[in-house]
Amino acid sequence: MDTVSEPAEEQPKAKMPTKKKLLIAFLVAVFGLIVLIPAPARVLNLCENQVLVYPGDAENMVNKIRFEEDKLKHTDGTPVQLAQLPTDSGKLLSVSVFTEGLDGDREISVSSCLRGMFSDGYELVDMPTPEFGTPEDAMPQMQAHTPDEGTAEATSSDEDEPAQAPQDIDDGGYEEGRNTAFALAFESMKIAHQVKIVVVDALEAKTLKAGDELIELRQGDNIINLDSAGKLIQFYENTPAGTEVTVIAKRGSDTITETIATIVGPPDLAGSALPVRFKIDYDFNKLVHYLPNSGIYGSSGSLAIALATMNALDGGSLMGKDSVAVTGDLRPDGVTYPVNGIYSKVYSALSGGADWFLMPEDNCVELKDRELPPEIKLVAVKDVNQAAEVMRAIKSGQTDQLDICPHK
Numbered sequence: 348m349d350t351v352s353e354p355a356e357e358q359p360k361a362k363m364p365t366k367k368k369l370l371i372a373f374l375v376a377v378f379g380l381i382v383l384i385p386a387p388a389r390v391l392n393l394c395e396n397q398v399l400v401y402p403g404d405a406e407n408m409v410n411k412i413r414f415e416e417d418k419l420k421h422t423d424g425t426p427v428q429l430a431q432l433p434t435d436s437g438k439l440l441s442v443s444v445f446t447e448g449l450d451g452d453r454e455i456s457v458s459s460c461l462r463g464m465f466s467d468g469y470e471l472v473d474m475p476t477p478e479f480g481t482p483e484d485a486m487p488q489m490q491a492h493t494p495d496e497g498t499a500e501a502t503s504s505d506e507d508e509p510a511q512a513p514q515d516i517d518d519g520g521y522e523e524g525r526n527t528a529f530a531l532a533f534e535s536m537k538i539a540h541q542v543k544i545v546v547v548d549a550l551e552a553k554t555l556k557a558g559d560e561l562i563e564l565r566q567g568d569n570i571i572n573l574d575s576a577g578k579l580i581q582f583y584e585n586t587p588a589g590t591e592v593t594v595i596a597k598r599g600s601d602t603i604t605e606t607i608a609t610i611v612g613p614p615d616l617a618g619s620a621l622p623v624r625f626k627i628d629y630d631f632n633k634l635v636h637y638l639p640n641s642g643i644y645g646s647s648g649s650l651a652i653a654l655a656t657m658n659a660l661d662g663g664s665l666m667g668k669d670s671v672a673v674t675g676d677l678r679p680d681g682v683t684y685p686v687n688g689i690y691s692k693v694y695s696a697l698s699g700g701a702d703w704f705l706m707p708e709d710n711c712v713e714l715k716d717r718e719l720p721p722e723i724k725l726v727a728v729k730d731v732n733q734a735a736e737v738m739r740a741i742k743s744g745q746t747d748q749l750d751i752c753p754h755k
Contacts, residue, residue, distance in 0.1 A: 394448075394460035397471040400688045401462070403443035405699025406639060408655035409436060409666060413636045420539045427538060430662030437670035437702070439658065441651035442695040444688035448474075467720075468694030524646030525637055526629040527677050530576070531731050532656035533631075541630040544570040544579055546596070548624040564605055564623055568596040576627045576679030583612050588619040627679060647686035650675035650705070653731050654738060665735060667742030672696030672704040672723075673734070681731040685709035690717055697723055703741055705734055711752035718755040725752035 410432065419427035448455040455463075463471040533540045546568040572595040573579045586592065588611045596603045609619035637652060651673040658665040674692055676684035686692070689710040696704045697720060704725045711727035719725075727750045728734040740746055 394455045394463065394471055396474045397455065397460075397463070398449055398474055399447040399455050399459050399463045399469065400444050400472055400691045401447075401466075401469045402691050402695035402698060403445045405440045405442045405672065405695050405701070407438040407699070408441050408651050409439050409658070411638050412652075412656050412659040413638060414659070415634050418634050422537045422539050424539075427660070429660070432659065432663040433666070435668070436663055436666040437668050438700060439651065439655055439666055440670065440672040440696060440699045440701050441648045441655075442672050442674055442692045442699065442701075442704075443645065443648070444691045444695065446688075468691050470690055521645060521648075524649035524676065525652055526627075526631075527576070527679050528649045528652035529631060529635050529656060530629055530679070531677060531681050532653045532660065533635075534575075534577075535657055535732065535735070536660045538634075538660065540634065541628075542575050543628040543630070544573055544576070544625050545628050546570070546623055547626050564594065564596055564603065564607075565598065568598050568603060570594060570596050570625070571602075577681065579625070580678065580680040583620050584618040586619045588612070590619065592621075594621070646676050647674050649677040650683060650728075650731060650734060653677060654734060657735055658738075665738040665742065667744075669702040669741055670700050671738060671741060672699060672701035673706075674710075675705070675707045675728070675734075677731060683707040683728055683730055683734070685713070689713055693719055693723065693725070705737060706752070708750075711750075714752055714754050716755065725754065726750060727752055 414429065416427070416429055419429070421427060447459050460471070462469045530540065530542060532538075546564050546566055548566065570579075572593070573582055582592075586609055588609050590609050591606055592609060594605045594607055596605070607621060607623075610622050612618050612620040635656065654665060654673055672692075672695075674686050674689070676686060678684060685707045689706060690713075692706075693704060693714070701723055704723055705728050706725060708727040708729055711725060714725065726737055728737055737749060740749060
């Protein structure tokens with residue numbers, strides 16, 4: 348008799364131990380991070396069309412300014428006697444930012460994108476943005492450009508509207524910012540130096556002179572009755588558009604006198620402008636040298652260079668024991684202009700050991716809703732002279748009246 352054997356019961360499959368599952372999941376996650384972290388953030392639809400801004404170098408400007416002492420003279424002709432700087436003063440820091448994701452840069456990676464979202468001192472800025480880098484920040488245009496062909500000529504007629512100056516922005520880089528800083532420091536300390544206001548473009552607005560002769564300013568003419576950049580800007584701001592003014596210029600050995608009607612000034616300067624473009628030629632005859640180490644070359648270092656130069660010329664009168672960070676573009680009349688990347692620059696200042704941070708007023712307003720470390724005090728300054736007074740107040744400890752920037 349045949350016997351029928353019952354089928355053997357199917358054995359349950361062995362389950363993978365939980366620890367092994369966790370290990371595999373961990374390894375997969377690590378592998379994914381290794382692949383994704385350096386990858387462009389756009390693969391995850393993150394940080395598209397954004398720039399990462401983060402803290403850059405902080406350089407101590409004390410002892411970075413050198414002079415040809417035997418050539419330095421006061422404006423009255425007397426020699427300048429330089430005193431040795433104290434060796435125990437705090438630092439005067441010029442601060443900068445780095446960027447990732449600008450045109451020409453590598454794309455923002457996933458890791459950089461995450462740092463921009465969550466790390467102190469890092470931020471993501473939408474593109475397009477004002478240009479960062481070298482030069483870091485654009486100086487506002489102080490010059491009126493010649494109107495394009497077809498633009499109405501400037502006249503003093505009551506019936507005519509004053510011509511409008513084009514709204515070009517002059518790119519103020521390292522050299523321009525440095526020379527502006529030197530000139531302002533020399534003027535403040537009454538040190539002799541040469542500044543020339545030179546015509547770049549010929550006038551469109553011509554004036555009829557005696558004998559029906561047309562006389563106009565030409566490229567290379569040196570304006571001698573507006574003999575400093577500060578005077579030129581003050582003239583722009585205080586003269587209504589459409590006003591007839593006299594311009595005196597040197598052309599070789601000749602003196603040219605021209606009567607010209609002013610036009611509407613560019614938007615960054617209230618008032619009027621002349622229908623001609625100028626350049627400012629500074630000639631320090633190798634009187635002064637700036638010796639940077641870190642490659643901070645943007646025009647946002649102008650205010651720091653000016654203060655460091657004033658401090659060096661005056662035997663360290665601006666610097667006490669506290670360390671002070673400084674940022675700000677300078678207009679040729681000493682007014683400060685805001686800079687880019689101010690949030691990240693606060694952390695650059697902190698990394699350099701700053702107790703105080705001087706910045707333009709508009710940057711102070713920009714930070715009012717930001718959460719910032721309490722150990723650094725932010726101070727708003729409107730021009731280079733006020734910045735110098737703030738430095739002296741910090742040195743003396745009389746800081747109750749300083750314009751401290753509010754923030755969270």
